[in-house]
Amino acid sequence: MSEMRKKILRLELIGAGFIIILGSLLHFTFEWFNRFWLVGIFSAVNESVWEHLKLAVFPAVLWLLIEDKILKYEIPNFVFAKVKGIFLMPVLIIVIFYGYTAILGKNILWLDISTFIIAVISGQFLSYWIMFWRPVQRGYAILGLVLLVGLLICFAVFTFYPPKIFLFQDPLSSSYGINLVK
Numbered sequence: 001m002s003e004m005r006k007k008i009l010r011l012e013l014i015g016a017g018f019i020i021i022l023g024s025l026l027h028f029t030f031e032w033f034n035r036f037w038l039v040g041i042f043s044a045v046n047e048s049v050w051e052h053l054k055l056a057v058f059p060a061v062l063w064l065l066i067e068d069k070i071l072k073y074e075i076p077n078f079v080f081a082k083v084k085g086i087f088l089m090p091v092l093i094i095v096i097f098y099g100y101t102a103i104l105g106k107n108i109l110w111l112d113i114s115t116f117i118i119a120v121i122s123g124q125f126l127s128y129w130i131m132f133w134r135p136v137q138r139g140y141a142i143l144g145l146v147l148l149v150g151l152l153i154c155f156a157v158f159t160f161y162p163p164k165i166f167l168f169q170d171p172l173s174s175s176y177g178i179n180l181v182k
Helices: 003-032 049-071 078-104 109-131 138-160
Strands: none
Touching: 003 049, 003 109, 049 078, 049 109, 049 138, 078 109, 078 138
């Protein structure tokens, strides 16, 4: 394995740990910051599946920015690879969570946590794998960034104005989105 591949693999593994730890902390930050609305944009504001997707996506975007500074544009497919990996995380969380709860008829905390960890590690490994494809056209990276910004905007908007569907419903309170009243 080349030195560059080893370096990237090490960064992706460190990134997985970073995303898992920061994402776990973001589960609690909305309460820690006294339910401050701005913190709610990137933290879980309730127990809906949608809000828990933030716990993977926002730390992964932060890791993308950190890793970009470390690699200094050494990998042609970097942005494309990272965006694909970031999008895989929420997709896997949704598929695994609703898949296992459909089978078991309920959610189980340790399976929820495992789902999060599996999604993050899978996203990081997808990024690693795509980084070593033959270079993709620059337009794909730009499109990916536009879609990623769109997803981040959706997280912000749907924190306050969520669609009234199951993905956005807090199973504990049956409410949707941010509830600033304690």
